[in-house]
Amino acid sequence: MLKYVVSGTLKDPKWNNTRVLSGDVRDEVAKLKTEVAGEIQVPGSIQLAQALLAADLVDELHLMTFPVLLGTGRKLFAETPGRTTWRLAQNRTVGEGILITTFQRV
Template sequence: MGRIVMSGPQNVSLDGVVQDPDGAEGFELGGWFPRFGGEDLAEWSKIALEEALRAEAWLLGRKSYEFFGTRWRPRSGELADRINSMPKYVVSSTLDEPDWANSTVLRGEVVSEVAKLKQELDGEIVVPGSHRLGRTLIEADLVDEVRLVVFPVVLGAGERFFGEARGTKSMRLVEAATIGDGLAFLTYEFVQST
């Protein structure tokens, strides 16, 4: 049985904003990710590679699938080669022909399709970005772990990682580490109610 992990790593501002970290979407407060250069991003890249090598597959929403595909398909190197070659599952009702290697479209009802995928695969099924998909999976108790890289910037506005939650979800801190000079890497597991 697979484990669904929200990561990739999942980049958030100190106040929980995940919207437009690289500035490509045109959000007025976007572009906060590249402000942290040098050692911070070099160490971040090491974590991204470790996660990609450990992942059984990626699970993405349509927008994240297109974003990451545009970013990684033309690249090469250890991280790009791993991402391009690993199995990728994209949740979409409109994508007909996926154009990224080893991609499969999940067309049915999201929760049941992902629950079935979780039963079929072993290892980590990583959900990079795709925070809207992640919220749906969290509400359905399908996410096992969340890995956050917290950037020391407060934006004050923007789409947040958890958004409006329906009910309380308890988590347990599994690991906390510092990346570079100022990024926090936090790993949480969901505590399933019995």
């Protein structure tokens, strides 16, 4: 599977099937969306997810909510330039009350 890594410093990744996106992340991902057939996923990078949400480049969100309150941490939904509308496409509970929700852009 081809992997894309967003980095301002990494030039020559040693990982198999890896391409570095080093330009403006919004432009690079917008271009990828026209070139790649299928899903483009962002597993676990809150900074990248926030940038893509702010640039209106996200079509679907898969969120896992754990029933634990830590009191601190970073917000997933940072301030965005405008309002967007999402619809709940799917939800299910797994394990010890972990809620998995899928939202699609309206």
